[in-house]
Amino acid sequence: NSIQELRELDKKHFIHPTSPVKQQQEQGPAFIFTEGKGVYLQDATGKKVIDGMSSLWNVNVGHGRVELGKTAMEQMSKLGFSSCFATYSNEPAIRLAAKLAQIAPGDLSATFFTSGGSEANDTAYKLARHYWILKGQPGRKKIISRTKSYHGVSMGATSATGLKAFRDFTNSLAPDFLYADNFSSQSLRELIAAEGPETIAAFIAEPVQGAGGIHVAPENYFKEVREICDEYGVLFITDEVITGFGRTGTYFGMDHYGVAPDMMCFAKGVTSGYAQLGGVMISEKIHQELTELSTGTLLHGYTYSGHPMACAVALKNLEIIEQEHLIENAEAMGQELLNGLYRIKQERKIVGKVKGLGLMAGIEIVKDLNTKERFAAPMSPAIVLEAAKQGLICRSVVLDDQDIVVFAPPLTINKDEIKKMIEILNHSISVIEADLAS
Ligand code: PLP
Numbered sequence: 250n251s252i253q254e255l256r257e258l259d260k261k262h263f264i265h266p267t268s269p270v271k272q273q274q275e276q277g278p279a280f281i282f283t284e285g286k287g288v289y290l291q292d293a294t295g296k297k298v299i300d301g302m303s304s305l306w307n308v309n310v311g312h313g314r315v316e317l318g319k320t321a322m323e324q325m326s327k328l329g330f331s332s333c334f335a336t337y338s339n340e341p342a343i344r345l346a347a348k349l350a351q352i353a354p355g356d357l358s359a360t361f362f363t364s365g366g367s368e369a370n371d372t373a374y375k376l377a378r379h380y381w382i383l384k385g386q387p388g389r390k391k392i393i394s395r396t397k398s399y400h401g402v403s404m405g406a407t408s409a410t411g412l413k414a415f416r417d418f419t420n421s422l423a424p425d426f427l428y429a430d431n432f433s434s435q436s437l438r439e440l441i442a443a444e445g446p447e448t449i450a451a452f453i454a455e456p457v458q459g460a461g462g463i464h465v466a467p468e469n470y471f472k473e474v475r476e477i478c479d480e481y482g483v484l485f486i487t488d489e490v491i492t493g494f495g496r497t498g499t500y501f502g503m504d505h506y507g508v509a510p511d512m513m514c515f516a517k518g519v520t521s522g523y524a525q526l527g528g529v530m531i532s533e534k535i536h537q538e539l540t541e542l543s544t545g546t547l548l549h550g551y552t553y554s555g556h557p558m559a560c561a562v563a564l565k566n567l568e569i570i571e572q573e574h575l576i577e578n579a580e581a582m583g584q585e586l587l588n589g590l591y592r593i594k595q596e597r598k599i600v601g602k603v604k605g606l607g608l609m610a611g612i613e614i615v616k617d618l619n620t621k622e623r624f625a626a627p628m629s630p631a632i633v634l635e636a637a638k639q640g641l642i643c644r645s646v647v648l649d650d651q652d653i654v655v656f657a658p659p660l661t662i663n664k665d666e667i668k669k670m671i672e673i674l675n676h677s678i679s680v681i682e683a684d685l686a687s
Pocket of ligand 1: 364365366367368370399400401402455459460488489490491516517527
């Protein structure tokens with residue numbers, strides 16, 4: 250039948266991103282999704298699952314939004330593409346840049362558009378370095394990130410990614426990337442001092458780490474980071490690729506900490522995944538300096554920087570987020586989700602720490618609740634597999650010696666759907682516990 254045919258074609262011809270190569274080859278795709286509505290996805294066999302990860306932390310307004318399809322169609326029919334290089338422009342890109350300036354933290358006021366988060370990260374590193382060249386300090390080229398960070402897979406973003414497994418995937422990286430201890434502002438200070446502040450261009454951090462396993466920063470961490478960056482003249486870049494556009498219960502993750510960065514990377518939730526878009530915002534001050542000091546051409550630009558359809562979809566997506574009060578809902582449902590996870594922790598034997606902010610949450614899987622000892626082989630993959638069978642998509646994080654199940658459902662989720670997620674998860678963990686006991 251056609252599903253079997255698709256599975257065989259997939260195995261033979263489709264190299265999946267971030268995938269278990271052998272398993273993919275042997276078993277083929279676990280789901281071939283055909284449609285989605287709200288928090289649900291449906292596959293080619295008709296099986297319905299709750300998308301507890303908003304797919305890749307990005308489908309913030311949920312699946313099946315006909316109005317986004319209509320916006321894309323209208324824009325593509327009117328103007329499918331035109332260049333934004335040099336002095337050419339288009340209305341959706343202009344209006345989106347202006348809208349982002351209204352909602353972004355601090356005085357972030359100008360946007361360079363990309364097609365995704367990795368490109369946004371590479372752009373931020375290059376713009377930061379270019380800024381220091383213009384400022385007459387070309388020695389400032391090192392970029393500091395953190396040990397459990399994830400910033401993407403382009404060469405710069407891979408090099409900035411603290412999670413070692415991603416860097417070990419390749420055998421040569423971009424130079425001048427350094428890693429501070431994950432949540433120690435003191436470690437950042439020591440690293441800058443040891444390297445010499447005159448060699449450091451920027452420090453980059455995710456407000457809440459996603460791929461690294463849902464690590465929420467201690468309360469004063471970002472205030473201290475901002476002070477250290479100011480003291481040493483280092484640019485502070487936030488990577489809001491996951492945390493932007495309501496995910497954590499505020500418009501941007503950094504809004505929780507009352508700290509404004511000099512630059513901000515975004516992607517994912519800006520279009521809820523309905524179109525490929527990312528970007529870097531820079532502060533008014535840096536924008537002015539870059540403009541005043543510039544002697545020639547900004548020699549950095551992607552063909553799709555400022556893509557009219559992607560920008561039109563982003564504008565409509567932001568309208569939905571605001572009109573449906575999805576940021577407030579993320580805060581309320583985030584609490585509901587955490588409460589549910591705490592209830593699971595009380596009932597189950599292998600659930601350690603519960604953590605999260607807004608609709609980004611995770612549970613640590615431990616062998617021993619008292620000593621917090623981990624299982625020799627991580628158990629979160631088996632839990633995630635069982636949950637998928639039972640109708641819930643969540644994700645396991647095993648990198649860097651971790652064993653965590655993470656969740657990031659669409660911001661549209663309601664109490665009943667959270668309840669269903671929790672029921673499925675609780676049952677799935679009980680199945681794994683029973684396996685362990687037998
Ligand atoms: N930065 C963060 C914090 C991310 O989570 C991701 C992707 O998951 C990226 C950057 C890379 O974005 P993209 O996959 O769109 O290139």
